[in-house]
Amino acid sequence: MLDSHSLYEVFLRVAQDGSFTAAARGLGYTQSAVSRQIQALEEEWGAALFDRLPRGVRLTEAGRVLLPHAQGMRDRLRAARAELDELRSLGGGTLRIGAFATADVSLVPRAVSAFGARHPGVTVVHTEGPTAKHVALLAEGGLDVAVLSAPDGTPLTGPELHFLLDEPMYVALPRGHRFAGRARLRVAELADESWIEGDVRPDRTLLAPALADGFRPRVAFRVNDWTAKLGFVAADLGITVLPALAAGAARADIALVPVDPADLPHRKVYAATPRGCTRSPAATAFLTDLRRAAESAAAVRPSGRERRLMTENARL
Structure with a gap:
């Protein structure tokens, strides 16, 4: 059974060709199939849509009223198909x-x-x-x-x-810091440092995992933006934790040292x-x-x- 969209396509083709036979030939249907589909559409609307003439068919008044609506439905559905095709092919959306x-x-x-x-x-x-x-x-x-x-x-x-x-964690240090050349650091070695973090409460920062072992960092400045944090570090105002994904934004005037994952897990x-x-x-x-x-x-x-x-x- 055809859906309503297919019925309207048949209706528009018959209206265009003025013949059930010609429309069937163009659509690849039998003439009797086209006739049944038009009859089903007429039953749906409760009105004759075509006058059956000795040579072909002609739209009735009801058919002429329906015609622009059927054309609009066809055009909207074609546009919808095109958009869906773009979504599937990643050409749009x-x-x-x-x-x-x-x-x-x-x-x-x-x-x-x-x-x-x-x-x-x-x-x-x-x-x-x-x-x-x-x-x-x-x-x-x-x-x-x-x-x-x-x-x-x-x-x-x-x-x-x-x-x-x-993602590993690094500590960002001023270039001249005593630990700047280390291969790895434990957070306990940084107990006396001033920290630049996004919250004055260390438990709300990336330092939180280290607190379980009694580490109590002093947050000297609260700075949220990563670029600004590194600016504070470069000015020797403190140090900060830098996730590895942000390492590409590191400045030339700071040093990055990995933090032992036992203190700050990946x-x-x-x-x-x-x-x-x-x-x-x-x-x-x-x-x-x-x-x-x-x-x-x-x-x-x-x-x-x-x-x-x-x-x-x-x-x-």
């Missing part, structure tokens, strides 16, 4: 993504760049913010893909998770999609680009420039 701040330093931009190069017709809409915000947006249907973070052992519930990487980074929802072709393709970006060595280690700085500091 929108991809809504979200990420926490340090993921936006290198990981997400590389993935977005790769995605855009392959699918320039897709509009990418980006939101930045903490993981909790993006978990809520995923649940509300406000995002297609989010990049989330969780300290080691901290469960993330709600969205469907796709593991990307384990942070797990995930891509996330709404649980139980159909994933769009664009979201599926972007997940692939995120995985490739996460596999890059530069995503989880300092760049060559930062490694050179560490070596130079070791010689001071």
Whole structure:
């Protein structure tokens, strides 16, 4: 049985050709099938749509009234098909993504760049913010893909998770700091330091895992922006924890030293999609680009420039 859309296509073809036989030939149907479909449409509307003449058919008044509506329905459905084809082929549509701040330093931009190069017709809409915000947006249907973070052992519930990487932690120090040349640091060695963090309460910062062993850092300045934090460090006003994903933004006048994972465990980074929802072709393709970006060595280690700085500091 044909759906209403197919019935209207038949109606429009008969109106165009003025003949059941010609319309059937053009549509690849039998003449009797076309006749039955027009009869079904007439029964649906409760009116004759064509006058059956000795040579062909002609629209009745009811048929002339229906004609522009059938044409509009056909055009709207054709437009809908074209848009759906674009979504399937990634020739159009929108991809809504979200990420926490340090993921936006290198990981997400590389993935977005790769995605855009392959699918320039897709509009990418980006939101930045903490993981909790993006978990809520995923649940509300406000995002297609989010990049989330969780300290080691901290469960993330709600969205469907796709593991990307384990992210080490570094401490950012002024170039002339006594520990600038070290290969690794324990947080206990930094007990007397002033810290630049995003909250005056250490339990709300990346230092939180170290508090279990009695470490009590003194937060001298509360600074949220990562670039500003590094500016404070460079001015010798304190030190800060820098996640590996942000290492690419490190300045030339600071040094990065890995923190022992026994004190600050590696942070797990995930891509996330709404649980139980159909994933769009664009979201599926972007997940692939995120995985490739996460596999890059530069995503989880300092760049060559930062490694050179560490070596130079070791010689001071």
